[in-house]
Amino acid sequence: MAKATNSLPRTIAAHAILLLYTVIALAPVVVIVINSFKSRNAIFRTPLAPPTAETFDLIGYQTVLGQGDFLLYFQNSFIVTVGSLFLVLLFGAMAAFALAEYRFKGNTLMGLYLALGIMIPIRLGTVAILQLMVASGLVNTLTALILVYTAQGLPLCIFILSEFMKQVSDDLKDAGRIDGLSEYRIFFRLVLPLVRPAMATVAVFTMIPIWNDLWFPLILAPSESTKTITLGAQLFIGQYVTNWNAVLAALSLAILPVLILYVIFSRQLIRGITSGAVK
């Protein structure tokens, strides 16, 4: 059956619009990255041209890697992201299992209480969070950031994972119980492996805002030894505004790790969104 919706002019129009928007989405990133490989003169004379043999120059990257402590910042970001991610997934999965599996008094109420954090941003409690961290001596430690991001990530994680855990077959769990497995073993051995795809989706959703956050590193851990890459890049670029090579190189260095991770995980992420995990 020839459908009117698939006629040639319509298809061309659809591709034209999508292609145009793809260019709008990618062009700024491409312009930054290609110019980071050019000499200062070429950056200004031909900003839209890719680097050629004469204009190729790595001076920006040399400045960045020589000046900033980017390796340390990168390491801090990595520790914070992986640490929070681990705690969010472990605590979140445990709570989601309790909410999905057992009937107990206050189950629904507990679910609602935890869901509150999906809509109300943790940032609004910043004043008291800072006081809490000062009182407990955690200011300027990565632990403070890990704790905050764990609290921030838990509500959505619990919400999504409990939906998935409800789908795990009861027969399987009951079979485990008859075989004498404890509830903990049922959770770790039977249920967790089955919801692994959902865990991966939650991981990607949790990771991006943590890696990119500027607010909490700026407020809770601005010291030199605890700066994350996002805060480090922000301060570095602010300092070197007139050194265009260095700024472009720093931006490119900040873009690349995220881009590589995205290319690796994009199928997981997109499948997660389109499977209706977030509704």
Add this chain to the structure above:
Amino acid sequence: MAEETERKRRRWHIAVFLAPAILVYTAIMILPLFGTLQLSLFTADGQSRVFAGLANFRQLFLDPRWSASFWNALGNNVWFFIIHMLVQNPIGILLAALLSSPKLRFSPFYRTAIFIPTILSFVIVGFTWKLILSPLWGVAPNLLDLIGLKSLFVPWLGKEQYALTTLGLISVWQFIGIPMMLIYAALLSIPDEVIEAAECDGITGMAQFWKIKLPLILPSIGIISVLTFVGNFNAFDLIYSAQGALAGPNYSTDILGTFLYRTFFGFQLQTGDPYMGSTIASMMFFIILAGVCLYLFAIQTRLRRYQF
């Protein structure tokens, strides 16, 4: 008897499973949130803290030095939100509608590419656009020159009347992937029978989109609107990266997030004030809560009848 102990043992499991999440969530999120609300009712008297009732809120609304900044930030924030609703969501829906047509080739490529800005941090996005729009570098004037519109170029981020709208559009550029993906997912979940029935009745193309698909994806549009609302009234990073804590030029891009940051931490000659900071944070809390409640009670319940 045996059943009794069995049930008791079960109860312990539940507590163990729930405890870590509840503890961290309550200690780091809920208590500080209420702590902040509570702090907004206090003020500093020398070294000690004294109860001040609603005096901070009175100061925020009635003291001209505070109220001018507050209303400016709130007004800017509303405009920031309107830009998102008018530009981000319609374009997102259009892109999703195009992507979801069944025989479109390269659709995974488009999807992946258009989502890229969303994964970048605000710092990268803010500085990237600052450089591109900079009159010093000349990328934007050069591009306009290509289509013969060079005379239209203005340093948008540096002009009071354009800066906020420009930042709003930059934020739209960054986040368009989210409405696009959620609408795309909603469009894919429409059952084939509904579409086939529409085609049998001769409803195709644009008419099919407006009459059949759009009403079915309204719940998703509602969720996107409330997510946009919460995100916008909580925004800070992009403005801070591109314009600094002073949200220049002349506070024209100041929104509630940057206003909160300046009040709490101080800037230039003014010292930081945790009590007024809490007051502003509380106002943001009430605004976001009002928006979320409006959505939950007024919009979502009305939209539910379209669901399957």
